[in-house]
Amino acid sequence: MRREHFAKLQPRCPYCRVAREQEFSLYIGEVAREEDGDIREGVLICSNPLCQREHPILDGIPVVVTDGPSWAASQLGSVMQRGDLTPFAESMLGDLAGAGSSFDRDRGNNGIYAEAHWGGADPSYLPLVRAGMELLSKKPEGVWIDVGCSVGRGTFELARATGELTVGLDLNFSMLRVAEQVRHRGRVRYSRRRVGLVFDAVDEVAPDLPRENVSFWCADAAAMPFAPGSFRGAFCLNLLDCVQSPLGLLVELGRVVAQGGEVALSTPFDWAVGATPSSSWMGGHSQRGPQDGSSLLEFRRILSAECAAGIDTGLVIEAERDGVPWRLRVNERSVTEYAVFFARLRRKG
Numbered sequence: 001m002r003r004e005h006f007a008k009l010q011p012r013c014p015y016c017r018v019a020r021e022q023e024f025s026l027y028i029g030e031v032a033r034e035e036d037g038d039i040r041e042g043v044l045i046c047s048n049p050l051c052q053r054e055h056p057i058l059d060g061i062p063v064v065v066t067d068g069p070s071w072a073a074s075q076l077g078s079v080m081q082r083g084d085l086t087p088f089a090e091s092m093l094g095d096l097a098g099a100g101s102s103f104d105r106d107r108g109n110n111g112i113y114a115e116a117h118w119g120g121a122d123p124s125y126l127p128l129v130r131a132g133m134e135l136l137s138k139k140p141e142g143v144w145i146d147v148g149c150s151v152g153r154g155t156f157e158l159a160r161a162t163g164e165l166t167v168g169l170d171l172n173f174s175m176l177r178v179a180e181q182v183r184h185r186g187r188v189r190y191s192r193r194r195v196g197l198v199f200d201a202v203d204e205v206a207p208d209l210p211r212e213n214v215s216f217w218c219a220d221a222a223a224m225p226f227a228p229g230s231f232r233g234a235f236c237l238n239l240l241d242c243v244q245s246p247l248g249l250l251v252e253l254g255r256v257v258a259q260g261g262e263v264a265l266s267t268p269f270d271w272a273v274g275a276t277p278s279s280s281w282m283g284g285h286s287q288r289g290p291q292d293g294s295s296l297l298e299f300r301r302i303l304s305a306e307c308a309a310g311i312d313t314g315l316v317i318e319a320e321r322d323g324v325p326w327r328l329r330v331n332e333r334s335v336t337e338y339a340v341f342f343a344r345l346r347r348k349g
């Protein structure tokens, strides 16, 4: 985390907002490792004397979550993972841990998204990023946020388009580590699944990107550590069906985007109970009801002025595009392809 990015973003304590409904800024506490204004290890502290929560900066990534223990329960393994294992040792450990282990799951997932964002001369994720840009009403300007950035390609492309700071936010530390490695070292490193537990190590020079203008944050999209209206706009690609509360995500996007700002949101509406309880899905059930179980109709209803639920996200739909292909390589003989729905949302003034 670069000091000048921290100064520009003026982050807030998400715990104080969620638990006490109060806005308190964070300040930089002890710094254990720093390289030329880039804090690699240190701590951000809540300025509320009744809170004083410590939010660590690890491998250059601030971890600013409301519930430290539950984040640690799922992510500490990734934080502690060594980055210096040879492909030989990694393959041995992969066999030892076995199929379906958390090591296998993380390595596989990272590889799928890293390959989509960074693999080859024309990564499969770029058309999706372009579709998001094309849906905006004009060329993006100012400070933007890429919510659910994963391994970070969209964040860099947004920074390229705006010429300004772009924040990449995700909850998954090992994915952010891939993104941060590109920012910090200019290298793309991941393992790509060939078949079963057989992977190929990828370690390449990253393409030419505005590395000085991105900042990656580990935080929950449902409780972002930023003040209301901090961003001129947001990308939120393929996150809506991955969170506990899709409606809560929309409310939070409406909070952090400034009045008049735009959100480019895409989703395949691929609901799964592992990510979202079915009671919180938008459509995908109750096909005998007036909307025929349609996710698209439910999404439109929630974002319409007459929303029956009475929860105002502060966002309205301004433009739509449907059926954009989103391709994820699973292994050397398997690809998953979605037809993604896109919307441009406007933060009401």
Ligand SMILES: C[S@@+](CC[C@H](N)C(=O)[O-])C[C@H]1O[C@@H](n2cnc3c(N)ncnc32)[C@H](O)[C@@H]1O
Pocket (backbone or CB within 6 Å): 113, 116, 125, 147, 148, 149, 150, 151, 169, 170, 171, 172, 175, 219, 220, 221, 222, 236, 237, 238, 239, 242, 243, 244
């Ligand atoms: C389906 S992936 C999409 C990633 C990327 N935007 C893309 O389209 O390739 C969903 C991403 O959202 C992240 N994610 C899931 N729940 C999250 C949450 N509550 N807060 C922040 N990120 C979250 C995951 O770690 C993952 O990187």
Ligand SMILES: [Zn+2]
Pocket (backbone or CB within 6 Å): 013, 014, 015, 016, 024, 046, 047, 048, 051, 052, 053
């Ligand atoms: Zn606090």
